[in-house]
Amino acid sequence: MRMLINVPETVVADALRGMASAYPDLTVDVEHRVIVRRDAPVAGQVALVSGGGSGHEPLHGGFVGPGMLSAACPGEVFTSPVPDQMARAAAAVDSGAGVLFVVKNYTGDVLNFDMAAELAEDEGIQVAKVLVNDDVAVTDSLFTAGRRGTGATLFVEKIAGAAAAEGQPLERVESIGRQVNDGARSFGVALSACTTPAKGSPTFDLPDGELELGIGIHGEPGRERRPMMTSGEIADFAVHAILEDMPPRGPVLVLVNGMGATPLLELFGFNAEVQRVLRERGVAVARTLVGNYVTSLDMAGASVTLCQVDEELLRLWDAPVKTPALRWGM
Amino acid sequence: MRMLINVPETVVADALRGMASAYPDLTVDVEHRVIVRRDAPVAGQVALVSGGGSGHEPLHGGFVGPGMLSAACPGEVFTSPVPDQMARAAAAVDSGAGVLFVVKNYTGDVLNFDMAAELAEDEGIQVAKVLVNDDVAVTDSLFTAGRRGTGATLFVEKIAGAAAAEGQPLERVESIGRQVNDGARSFGVALSACTTPAKGSPTFDLPDGELELGIGIHGEPGRERRPMMTSGEIADFAVHAILEDMPPRGPVLVLVNGMGATPLLELFGFNAEVQRVLRERGVAVARTLVGNYVTSLDMAGASVTLCQVDEELLRLWDAPVKTPALRWGM
Structure with a gap:
């Protein structure tokens, strides 16, 4: 522990x-x-x-x-x-x-x-x-x-x-x-389980060299387990899963979210791949946020959220906010 | 990996x-x-x-x-x-x-x-x-x-x-x-090593149940290795090490910094202990920042930095800033 x-x-x-x-x-x-x-x-x-x-x-x-x-x-x-x-x-x-x-x-x-x-x-x-x-x-x-x-x-x-x-x-x-x-859809992947303080051991068993696709934020089981994939392959999988469920209609907000233990250096690299897939699919990106926002303790991994916005929602997204984790315009 | x-x-x-x-x-x-x-x-x-x-x-x-x-x-x-x-x-x-x-x-x-x-x-x-x-x-x-x-x-x-x-x-x-x-001093602890992409394995060996006191931000060796300590004991050790080197003169800025893989939930709890030690030592706290700012890839652990400030430095600290990671007042 x-x-x-x-x-x-x-x-x-x-x-x-x-x-x-x-x-x-x-x-x-x-x-x-x-x-x-x-x-x-x-x-x-x-x-x-x-x-x-x-x-x-x-x-x-x-x-x-x-x-x-x-x-x-x-x-x-x-x-x-x-x-x-x-x-x-x-x-x-x-x-x-x-x-x-x-x-x-x-x-x-x-x-x-x-x-x-x-x-x-x-x-x-x-x-x-x-x-x-x-x-x-x-x-x-x-x-x-x-x-x-x-x-x-x-x-x-x-x-x-x-x-x-x-x-x-x-x-x-x-x-x-x-x-x-x-108008919002998410898909997450885990590269490791997380450990709760009360349990003191990982919430599930994920062998080194494998990843879990479609994980939740509590270590719930995902869609499937696979041998380790590259950042680009994961981005393809996650974004396609989202767009299959919600065909793109207009510009989107993008959240590339870390689950807790994945370095920001890797999250930025993953964002580059997410943006590539969106470009290939013809999805216009209005704004992008990268960081640890909706985490799962010490889980390694990331999630992608896309949120369709019209002009009004984008205006409200850009409006001033002053909180510990999100802060701009005031 | x-x-x-x-x-x-x-x-x-x-x-x-x-x-x-x-x-x-x-x-x-x-x-x-x-x-x-x-x-x-x-x-x-x-x-x-x-x-x-x-x-x-x-x-x-x-x-x-x-x-x-x-x-x-x-x-x-x-x-x-x-x-x-x-x-x-x-x-x-x-x-x-x-x-x-x-x-x-x-x-x-x-x-x-x-x-x-x-x-x-x-x-x-x-x-x-x-x-x-x-x-x-x-x-x-x-x-x-x-x-x-x-x-x-x-x-x-x-x-x-x-x-x-x-x-x-x-x-x-x-x-x-x-x-x-x-006027600034830091002290860090590691609860795990970090893994660089090129090496693909932990930079040093830290057995479960031990921590390294006085770690650097590249997994350099620290002062000593000990059996796991509580958050309160670590705060005592780190703050005392800093104050021994720099006896408090006036108010300080406090940075409670995560090394990368330690959940924010734990960093906040650690901050409570750091603030307790500072109160016990009679050190006035002007501002506090908690989060992952100077990290070491996926290392678990935290560091404490104290920075003496006079009125002018505090005014400059509070001045507007607009960067990806620090943002206020504009």
């Missing part, structure tokens, strides 16, 4: 204390596990609340701030947060304009956000939900009925967050979030 | 192509391996040029942009760039106000930047240099005479870059860079 931790039981609380020290613009409630932008609630703005299991950092806590999430609720590692957390977050950030829950499609998260919505509505808070289910690799995985929510979460949170920051009403912010998810 | 690459020989060129696609604000000369901010040269401003072996991304290419570096020269993995690269970069960015070379203290880098300075001066470019040597762990390592340059490089490049962006003259930008380095 090669972990920089105290004991597995305090990993999430320790991380929250460390976030609190690093980001004075966030209010971190370590006891109740809620991360809130310090200036919330913001009058006249819809608030966005997301959350999910820990181990995917910077998702979601690193996306809290003006122009993106109003609050995030981290669960234990790879475990959904509980409804009380989400309801508490909603109460902390609701300005009266309502709250949008951004929910990755995992069974636990879906159930818990549903219960949280009831709790919040009981308190008079108007709640809407966007379900993120962008992973084309598999349906009905270990953790999910239907498709898993992965990299598109970043696009939903950024673009719907920008609409909220402009003062658009809840119904419109929700429909923008849905539009983003509907 | 669990690498997302094509072949080891093209890793750096592939990464540069991928950077070019992702960052339209940068001009990337893949053939000559120079990354330049697109609007260079900027009239009336001193230009900053840095570089070094690849494998430490986002250092240095990710720090190119307004308020920080004007250009970066990546060498092969863990190998100094050559004088021609640096001289070419200097010529591309010099506005007539002169160029500051920021050089990490490794034998190859020092020699090559010295030769580059001569080449540039032959072309009529005024050149000054700041040597970064902040690592308190060891002197005279495999790659270095004297102390190694590690995390403080980020502080030197950001703070001197801000001074340059204000139009301060070369002599002043150089002295600010020296002041930053003189």
